Structure formats: structure tokens, C-alpha cells
Amino acid sequence: MRISHEFAAARAAAQHCQELTAHGMARGPRPEERAALLSAWRRDLARILAEDLSPLLSGDRLEVTVSEPESLSGKAALARIGPIAANALLRVGGLGGASGETALLTFDFATAIALTDRSFGGDGMLTASPPEQLPRSAALLAEEIAAIIAQAITRASLGDEAPPVGAMTSGEVIIRSESAARLKPFDPDAGAVLFTLDIANAEGCEWRCLLAVAADRMERLLPVPGRAQPHSGSRTLRPPASAAAAPFAAIPLPLHVVLAEVDLSLVRLQALTPGECIPLTMGRQVPLMLGDQPIAHGSIGTLEDRMAIRLTRFSAEGTAS
Known part of the structure; x- marks a missing residue:
């Protein structure tokens, strides 16, 4: 005996048009949500930098502000930086084995020299006539600060999650050059966002640097909603800067x-x-x-x-x- 049954659907299956499905999958945060995430990222980055840069700058009590982003073309961003500066291409972010994103950090020569002076106990005031070539000590100090800023961006972007060892790519300096265009941080014809980082101490010194990111990469640097954000209690304390420690210990002095x-x-x-x-x-x-x-x-x-x-x-x- 063969028993067969015929089943009929209780109701018609839902049909979704391809355009609606694709739009729903690609939808990111709403503009107001993105603005809130960007504001939180800037606030956390400023707080982390104030803590992490202090030991390098003679233990100063620092106040750091990260400006609102300025949207402009990559070509205009490179023009703002100028043909010669202390530039560093950074690798930032990266979670779950991802390689992270790239960003460009730049100091003018006068700021790099003033920060170096402060790191050695000087007053850190900017000079009116910086040299045409950056001294080796200032170049090393700028690279050290760039590495700290790269790590701070990563912490601000990823929060205090503790992924398995090797899963998170820490912020680092990939390469540095006095020519920002040579580093090719973004397409000159594409969009870029530019942040101004202002660092000040209680003695009235102010130092400024620029952070530039390709517009299409900035979204991936914002914190994910629901992820624990950085707080000062979990940070790793850095030892005070010392002339007998890297990167200054190897500088030859005649x-x-x-x-x-x-x-x-x-x-x-x-x-x-x-x-x-x-x-x-x-x-x-x-x-x-x-x-x-x-x-x-x-x-x-x-x-x-x-x-x-x-x-x-x-x-x-x-x-x-």
C-alpha cells in the first residue's frame, strides 16, 4: 500500500525585491548614530592621548582635543600638510585577524623640535625659524609619538575587549617620510577627513598635529555600539621617558x-x-x-x-x- 499526502502552504511565502534586500544589508548607522559614534571616538581618543603622552613629555598634565572632522579631497589634504613635514603612515584598528586601516599623522618641523625639547626637560616652546632638515633626535621623538597615537586610535576604535593573543593588530608606524605624498595614504582624487589634534600642558605650551584618514576607511574606525569603551583604569602605564632608553639612547653625541x-x-x-x-x-x-x-x-x-x-x-x- 502506498500512502501519499499533498501539503498546501498555509499562506504565500514572502517575496522581497533584490533592491530592498541589498539596501537593507548595506545600511549602516543613521546620520545621528554616526555623529554620536564619531563624537565618542574623538572624546575617547583625546582622553587616552592625554594619559599616554604624559610620560614622554616630562610627566606634564596634558589636555588633548580632537577637532571635528574636516571633509576634503585627498589632494587638498596633502596640500594642507605641505611638501615637507614629519609624516608617519600608521596602521590602526584591526580585530579578529584583520590587518586594520591606514592613517596619516603629520607634525611640522617646529612642533617636532618643540616636543623633543620638552621630552628632554626643556620648556617646549615653538621656535620662529625651524631648520630645513629635522634633527635625528626630533625624527625619533616624532616616530615615538606617532606610535603612541596609532595605539590610542586602536584602543578608541576597539574598546577594552580582550581578544585572543594575536587577534588584534596594535597600532604601529608602518613607514615615515618628509613627503606625505610619497607615503600614498589615500587616493588624491578621493575623499579624506582631516582631524586637528591639539596637545597643551599647564605651562601654556601648545603643540598641534594633523591626522588624515581616507573617507571610506573612517567608518571602520568608529567604535561598534555595545562594545566596552576604553577607561583609564585598564590602561598599561608607560615608564617615564629617559635619555638612557630607546629611542634616544643610540643617538651619537660628538x-x-x-x-x-x-x-x-x-x-x-x-x-x-x-x-x-x-x-x-x-x-x-x-x-x-x-x-x-x-x-x-x-x-x-x-x-x-x-x-x-x-x-x-x-x-x-x-x-x-
């Missing part, structure tokens, strides 16, 4: 010893000819100089058939520096 000094009149100087002898009086203690600054004194002698200086005392200014 020193010289002044054996004797002699005064000559302009008439005598103009009359000098090859073969003349000038008597020198060498003191018992000679200075060891760093530029024009004496950092120590010592006595002259020999060591393994070579002249040498035995250090006997350090100047008060040399010890402090």
Missing part, C-alpha cells in the same frame, strides 16, 4: 676636549704665516665639551700609547642634563 685657548689680536691674526709657533698654556684640568656646554673636567694623560682624559668631576649643569 664630544671634544679643549686643551688650551689663546687670545690673538686681529692684527696678529692677519700676520700669521706658515711655520710660526704659538705658545700654549695647558691647565691641569681641561673641559670635556658637548657643543658649547662643558659637561665634565679631567686631566690629560696617555692610555695604551694614545692620549686620554681621566675625568675628575662633572659640572653641575652637565649632571643635570
Whole structure:
């Protein structure tokens, strides 16, 4: 015996047009939701930077503000940065094995030098005439700050989630160059968003840098609703900046010893000819100089058939520096 049944649908199956389905799947946050997420991202980024940059800048109590984004073309963003600056291409964000997004951070030379001065205990004031070439110490300091900002962007974007080891790509500096266009951070003909980061301390110093992101990548850097956001209690404390630690420890500093000094009149100087002898009086203690600054004194002698200086005392200014 064969028993068969015929089943009929209780009601017609729902049919959705392809346009409606595609629109629903591609829909992101509403404009008001995106504005709220962007505001939270800027607020969290400013708070994290105020905490994380402080040890690098002589322990200053910092106030950081992240401006509203300015929408412009990639070409206009590069023009705003200028042909020469301390630029760093950053990798930021990244979760679940994703490689993250790229962003461009830039300091003008005057700001990079002022921040370096402050990191070594100076006043950190901007100079009116910055050099045409960035000193190595300032370039290293700018890269260190760029790495801190890249990590701060990642934390602001991802919150305090604790994914498995290796699942999150920490913020980092990919490459740096004095030419922002050479880094190719975004398509010059496409849209970009530009943020101004203002950093200030209680002594009245203000430092400014620019953060530029391709417009189509900015959406992926905003925090996901419902994800725990960063808070100061969970951050990793950074040790205070030290001249004996990276990246400054490897910077070569040229020193010289002044054996004797002699005064000559302009008439005598103009009359000098090859073969003349000038008597020198060498003191018992000679200075060891760093530029024009004496950092120590010592006595002259020999060591393994070579002249040498035995250090006997350090100047008060040399010890402090």
C-alpha cells in the first residue's frame, strides 16, 4: 500500500525585491548614530592621548582635543600638510585577524623640535625659524609619538575587549617620510577627513598635529555600539621617558676636549704665516665639551700609547642634563 499526502502552504511565502534586500544589508548607522559614534571616538581618543603622552613629555598634565572632522579631497589634504613635514603612515584598528586601516599623522618641523625639547626637560616652546632638515633626535621623538597615537586610535576604535593573543593588530608606524605624498595614504582624487589634534600642558605650551584618514576607511574606525569603551583604569602605564632608553639612547653625541685657548689680536691674526709657533698654556684640568656646554673636567694623560682624559668631576649643569 502506498500512502501519499499533498501539503498546501498555509499562506504565500514572502517575496522581497533584490533592491530592498541589498539596501537593507548595506545600511549602516543613521546620520545621528554616526555623529554620536564619531563624537565618542574623538572624546575617547583625546582622553587616552592625554594619559599616554604624559610620560614622554616630562610627566606634564596634558589636555588633548580632537577637532571635528574636516571633509576634503585627498589632494587638498596633502596640500594642507605641505611638501615637507614629519609624516608617519600608521596602521590602526584591526580585530579578529584583520590587518586594520591606514592613517596619516603629520607634525611640522617646529612642533617636532618643540616636543623633543620638552621630552628632554626643556620648556617646549615653538621656535620662529625651524631648520630645513629635522634633527635625528626630533625624527625619533616624532616616530615615538606617532606610535603612541596609532595605539590610542586602536584602543578608541576597539574598546577594552580582550581578544585572543594575536587577534588584534596594535597600532604601529608602518613607514615615515618628509613627503606625505610619497607615503600614498589615500587616493588624491578621493575623499579624506582631516582631524586637528591639539596637545597643551599647564605651562601654556601648545603643540598641534594633523591626522588624515581616507573617507571610506573612517567608518571602520568608529567604535561598534555595545562594545566596552576604553577607561583609564585598564590602561598599561608607560615608564617615564629617559635619555638612557630607546629611542634616544643610540643617538651619537660628538664630544671634544679643549686643551688650551689663546687670545690673538686681529692684527696678529692677519700676520700669521706658515711655520710660526704659538705658545700654549695647558691647565691641569681641561673641559670635556658637548657643543658649547662643558659637561665634565679631567686631566690629560696617555692610555695604551694614545692620549686620554681621566675625568675628575662633572659640572653641575652637565649632571643635570
